[in-house]
Amino acid sequence: MKLLPILLISTISSFLVASTSLMEQAKKAGLKPIPIDKKELKKLIDPKRVITPQRVELGKKLYFDPRVSKSGLINCNWCHNLGRGGVDGVPKAIGHKWSPNPHYLNSPTVYNAVFFKRQFWNGRSASLEDQAQGPIQAGVEMAIDHNLLAKRINSIPAYVDEFKKAYGKNVKIDLKSIANAIGAFERTLVTPSRYDDFLNGDKKALTKQEQKGLKTFIDKGCVTCHTDIALGGSMKPFELNSKYKFRDVGDFVANNKMVKVPTLRNITETAPYFHNGQMWNLRDVIKEMGKVQVGYKIKKEKSTNKFDIKIMPISLSEKDVDNILSFLKSLKGRKPTIIFPQLPESTLQTPKPITDSK
Amino acid sequence: MKLLPILLISTISSFLVASTSLMEQAKKAGLKPIPIDKKELKKLIDPKRVITPQRVELGKKLYFDPRVSKSGLINCNWCHNLGRGGVDGVPKAIGHKWSPNPHYLNSPTVYNAVFFKRQFWNGRSASLEDQAQGPIQAGVEMAIDHNLLAKRINSIPAYVDEFKKAYGKNVKIDLKSIANAIGAFERTLVTPSRYDDFLNGDKKALTKQEQKGLKTFIDKGCVTCHTDIALGGSMKPFELNSKYKFRDVGDFVANNKMVKVPTLRNITETAPYFHNGQMWNLRDVIKEMGKVQVGYKIKKEKSTNKFDIKIMPISLSEKDVDNILSFLKSLKGRKPTIIFPQLPESTLQTPKPITDSK
Numbered sequence: 001m002k003l004l005p006i007l008l009i010s011t012i013s014s015f016l017v018a019s020t021s022l023m024e025q026a027k028k029a030g031l032k033p034i035p036i037d038k039k040e041l042k043k044l045i046d047p048k049r050v051i052t053p054q055r056v057e058l059g060k061k062l063y064f065d066p067r068v069s070k071s072g073l074i075n076c077n078w079c080h081n082l083g084r085g086g087v088d089g090v091p092k093a094i095g096h097k098w099s100p101n102p103h104y105l106n107s108p109t110v111y112n113a114v115f116f117k118r119q120f121w122n123g124r125s126a127s128l129e130d131q132a133q134g135p136i137q138a139g140v141e142m143a144i145d146h147n148l149l150a151k152r153i154n155s156i157p158a159y160v161d162e163f164k165k166a167y168g169k170n171v172k173i174d175l176k177s178i179a180n181a182i183g184a185f186e187r188t189l190v191t192p193s194r195y196d197d198f199l200n201g202d203k204k205a206l207t208k209q210e211q212k213g214l215k216t217f218i219d220k221g222c223v224t225c226h227t228d229i230a231l232g233g234s235m236k237p238f239e240l241n242s243k244y245k246f247r248d249v250g251d252f253v254a255n256n257k258m259v260k261v262p263t264l265r266n267i268t269e270t271a272p273y274f275h276n277g278q279m280w281n282l283r284d285v286i287k288e289m290g291k292v293q294v295g296y297k298i299k300k301e302k303s304t305n306k307f308d309i310k311i312m313p314i315s316l317s318e319k320d321v322d323n324i325l326s327f328l329k330s331l332k333g334r335k336p337t338i339i340f341p342q343l344p345e346s347t348l349q350t351p352k353p354i355t356d357s358k
Numbered sequence: 359m360k361l362l363p364i365l366l367i368s369t370i371s372s373f374l375v376a377s378t379s380l381m382e383q384a385k386k387a388g389l390k391p392i393p394i395d396k397k398e399l400k401k402l403i404d405p406k407r408v409i410t411p412q413r414v415e416l417g418k419k420l421y422f423d424p425r426v427s428k429s430g431l432i433n434c435n436w437c438h439n440l441g442r443g444g445v446d447g448v449p450k451a452i453g454h455k456w457s458p459n460p461h462y463l464n465s466p467t468v469y470n471a472v473f474f475k476r477q478f479w480n481g482r483s484a485s486l487e488d489q490a491q492g493p494i495q496a497g498v499e500m501a502i503d504h505n506l507l508a509k510r511i512n513s514i515p516a517y518v519d520e521f522k523k524a525y526g527k528n529v530k531i532d533l534k535s536i537a538n539a540i541g542a543f544e545r546t547l548v549t550p551s552r553y554d555d556f557l558n559g560d561k562k563a564l565t566k567q568e569q570k571g572l573k574t575f576i577d578k579g580c581v582t583c584h585t586d587i588a589l590g591g592s593m594k595p596f597e598l599n600s601k602y603k604f605r606d607v608g609d610f611v612a613n614n615k616m617v618k619v620p621t622l623r624n625i626t627e628t629a630p631y632f633h634n635g636q637m638w639n640l641r642d643v644i645k646e647m648g649k650v651q652v653g654y655k656i657k658k659e660k661s662t663n664k665f666d667i668k669i670m671p672i673s674l675s676e677k678d679v680d681n682i683l684s685f686l687k688s689l690k691g692r693k694p695t696i697i698f699p700q701l702p703e704s705t706l707q708t709p710k711p712i713t714d715s716k
Contacts, residue, residue, distance in 0.1 A: 064441055072447050078431070083422055083701045089430050090711050098456035100715040269703050281706055340696040343441045345627050348639055353448050357458040 019203040022211055026199060029218045030227040033199035034112075034192045044229070045114045045187045050129075050180070054166035059185030061162070061341045062178055067152050069142035071096055072353025076182065079107040079135070082338055085269025086111035086189070091277030095135075096143035097356050106277030111333070112265045114187045116233030121275050123235045123260045129183030133175055146175040151351050153178060158344030191266060191333025198330075206330055213327025216320050222289070225261040231331070232261040265331045286324050290316040377561040380569055384557060387576045388585040391557035392470075392550045402587070403472045403545045408487075408538070412524035417543030419520070419699045420536055425510050427500035429454055430711025434540065437465040437493070440696055443627025444469035444547070449635030453493075454501035455714050464635030469691070470623045472545045474591030479633050481593045481618045487541035491533055504533040509709050511536060516702030549624060549691025556688075564688055571685025574678050580647070583619040589689065590619040623689045644682050648674040 035041045045051070062068055066075040074095060079088045086109035088094075093101040105121055113119065119131035135141040136149065144152075153159050154173050163171045163181075171177055195214075197205035206214065217223060225236045235258040259275065272278065273285045291313050316324070393399045403409070420426055424433040432453060437446045444467035446452075451459040463479055471477065477489035493499040494507065502510075511517050512531050521529045521539075529535055553572075555563035564572065575581060583594045593616040617633065630636065631643045649671050674682070 066439070066442075067447070071452070073436070073452060081424070081701075083699050084424075085703075089425070089704065090713055092715075094429070094431060094713055094715055098713075098715055100713070271704065280710070335700055338698040340698045341441050342693055345443075346447065346629065352638070355448055355452055355456075355458070357450075357452055357456055 019198075019206075019211060022215055023199060023201075023203070025218060026214060029223045031199065031218075031223060031231070032229045033196040034190055034229060036192075036196075036200050041190070045190060051184045051187055052166060054162070055181050055184035056188055057185075057341075058159075058162045058166050059181035059183065060338070061159075061343055062153075062182050063185050064341050065343050067343075067346070067350075067353070068136060068144065068149060068178070069096065070144040070148070070353075071355040073355065074142050076110075076132070076135070079141070080110040082110070082189070082335070085109055085266040086113075087270045089271065091272050093141065095141035096139065099140035101140060104276045106272065106275060108260075108262060109266060109270050110186055111189050111191050111335070112230050112263055113233075114190060115228065115230035116260065116263070117228075118233070118235055118260050121260050123258065127183065128186045129176075129180045132179035132182040132186070136175065136179065148351055149178065150174045152346075155347055155349040155351070156344050157347070162344075188336060191335055193265065193331050193333040195327075195330045196333075207326070209323055209326045210330045211327075213323035213325065213330075216316075216323050217327055220290070220314050220316065220320065220324075222324070226264050230263040231265060232263040234261060235259065236261050264328055266333055267328050268332055282328065283321060283325055286321050286328075287316060290314050290321075377556075377564075377569060380573055381557060381559075381561070383576060384572060387581045389557065389576075389581060389589070390587045391554040392548055392587060394550075394554075394558050399548070403548060409542045409545055410524060412520070413539050413542035414546055415543075415699075416517075416520045416524050417539035417541065418696070419517075419701055420511075420540050421543050422699050423701050425701075425704070425708075425711070426494060426502065426507060426536070427454065428502040428506070428711075429713045431713065432500050434468075434490070434493070437499070438468040440468070440547070440693070443467055443624040444471075445628045447629065449630050451499065453499035454497065457498035459498060462634040464630065464633060466618075466620060467624060467628050468544055469547050469549050469693070470588050470621055471591075472548065473586065473588035474618065474621070475586075476591070476593055476618050479618050481616060485541065486544045487534075487538045490537035490540045490544070494533065494537065506709055507536065508532045513705055513707040513709070514702050515705070520702075546694060549693050551623065551689050551691040553685075553688045554691075565684070567681055567684045568688045569685075571681035571683065571688075574674075574681050575685055578648070578672050578674065578678065578682075580682070584622050588621040589623060590621040592619060593617065594619050622686055624691055625686050626690055640686065641679060641683055644679050644686075645674060648672050648679075 035044065063076045066073045068075060079093050079095075080086050081088055088107045091106060092104050093107045095101070108121065113128060119125040119128065120134065125131040125134065136144055137146060150173060160173065163173050163177065166181065167177060194205045217226075226232050228234065237258060262275075267282065271282070272280045273282065279285050279288065393402065421434045424431050426433060437451050437453075438444050439446055446465045449464060450462050451465045453459070466479065471486060477483040477486065478492065483489040483492065494502055495504060508531060518531065521531050521535065524539065525535060552563045556569075575584075584590050586592065595616060620633075625640065629640070630638045631640065637643050637646065
């Protein structure tokens with residue numbers, strides 16, 4: 001009877017040793033935690049020192065303000081719902097006049113997007129501040145002309161005051177400064193998880209199965225694309241010529257076969273999956289990726305300057321898939337507390353909403 | 359030089375005496391403040407003692423959860439935006455598939471709706487819990503079949519847990535209990551204002567002009583319909599036969615010529631105005647009401663059991679209108695702090711959103 005505790009201790013301690021080496025392996029493989037240290041985090045999310053509390057608060061209001069759209073009904077939160085992992089939960093985004101995204105694109109999460117190297121599925125934007133200008137103007141999304149938007153916001157004195165406090169007296173309130181404030185808010189939307197606690201040194205933060213999953217995730221090469229802090233967010237070659245059944249990627253073909261790798265953070269909240277939102281079961285997604293995406297060889301064709309990609313499927317056992325799934329669940333993060341903003345009143349000068357409805 | 363302070367004090371004290379009698383006049387005229395006393399308020403907003411913190415928190419989640427709609431995109435907050443005075447800011451509501459309200463009806467505010475005697479413009483509902491069941495199912499609003507809704511919510515374990523905690527282990531999660539929780543949340547959405555402070559005894563809470571406006575509001579008879587705590591919320595005869603230019607009232611004609619009087623609380627935030635949202639300028643609205651609605655005689659026709667209404671327009675000077683406008687602005691209330699809820703995850707059993715888009 002006295003043997004049991006000793007055995008138990010020995011098991012635990014060997015488990016802790018294994019955890020330490022897994023931590024090191026993960027970091028060597030390119031995985032990075034969201035830092036605990038506030039200064040370190042601040043440097044990462046705000047390298048150009050553009051965030052101030054005033055800008056974040058203003059940006060939060062604009063993020064939730066449907067007057068940033070033509071109809072006066074659609075806000076950023078419509079597609080990037082902060083109560084739902086930062087997404088809308090439908091395969092393809094629905095925008096102004098109920099328009100579906102013509103490229104069949106699924107809305108990516110805004111949480112931790114600050115850690116992405118590029119924004120948009122085809123990576124055409126380098127920053128959150130630049131990205132935010134797109135959906136605001138896109139006809140199938142918020143559909144507002146930038147002049148109309150500027151007129152709306154400039155007609156609301158409380159907004160003008162807040163812009164002056166946030167950006168100085170001579171601020172020009174236009175699409176660019178509006179998107180800048182929204183970007184400042186979005187930079188704060190980071191969600192540390194148990195996985196981060198683990199990489200930050202808390203060896204017990206992940207269960208044994210989650211650790212196994214992390215190890216499999218690294219060993220099988222998932223980490224090749226799902227890397228860095230976001231476990232994604234950079235441009236990688238995307239196989240278009242395989243039998244990949246969910247290969248409709250809109251306008252990516254023109255874009256050198258590169259696609260922005262989606263983050264895996266909060267992945268259990270962000271179904272449906274893939275750029276076109278065609279799969280709902282995360283277990284199936286892991287298998288699908290193993291089949292069609294993981295393990296590729298790339299050759300750059302000199303004549304066309306394009307990539308030639310050869311896929312080498314890997315084998316994932318059912319147990320591997322279970323373990324990876326278990327690990328992915330641990331990426332669910334702690335969300336920042338968001339007080340729902342009271343938006344300033346429109347005035348008689350405020351251009352009216354245009355719903356384009358019958 | 360020493361005379362000035364004495365004069366000033368004398369002016370202030372006579373102002374205070376006038377304030378006291380205005381306070382009494384207002385109460386005699388049927389106006390009532392939101393009580394300061396928490397127990398008294400609780401009795402008013404929860405006469406049947408149905409509110410619990412668990413139900414309110416659950417109701418808040420459901421209020422903000424777009425999965426309560428067929429598309430998975432539209433939540434209660436879409437039309438009753440708690441950041442915008444509890445409304446959507448468009449003339450007629452836009453719902454599922456971008457459908458406009460076929461009766462040209464403007465979304466009424468949810469703030470202080472707990473004080474309304476009836477819900478909906480035609481008063482067809484007696485409680486918030488009953489009202490909430492309407493838009494959820496209406497084809498042009500949230501458009502969800504009640505079986506689909508029950509299936510969705512029952513498929514989400516975190517919701518099931520919350521329902522059990524809020525309503526007991528044997529709770530049946532269906533349209534009725536879902537609407538009950540939403541109602542519990544809505545009962546908490548009350549917004550005391552400076553006007554309430556005034557009626558509750560703080561004589562300085564309203565400026566001199568606002569007090570003049572309140573007096574005119576009472577003297578001219580606006581208070582006949584805009585009465586009680588909500589300054590509205592009960593059914594009153596509505597003139598349909600006049601030249602009233604904004605008289606398209608949907609299906610009210612069938613309803614004995616009665617209409618629910620809209621609340622005036624937070625009125626500066628809830629443009630556009632009238633049941634059909636056809637006026638944007640609050641000053642014009644006051645004038646319009648003076649012309650077509652205030653001062654009527656009612657005869658009930660025995661043969662038809664319907665009302666015969668004779669309108670007697672009143673005269674409002676420009677100064678009267680200014681003062682009333684000033685008073686109405688004082689009705690802007692202090693909103694409850696709402697932490698944006700994190701919604702529980704869907705599962706593989708959760709029925710998918712149906713956007714009915716191309």
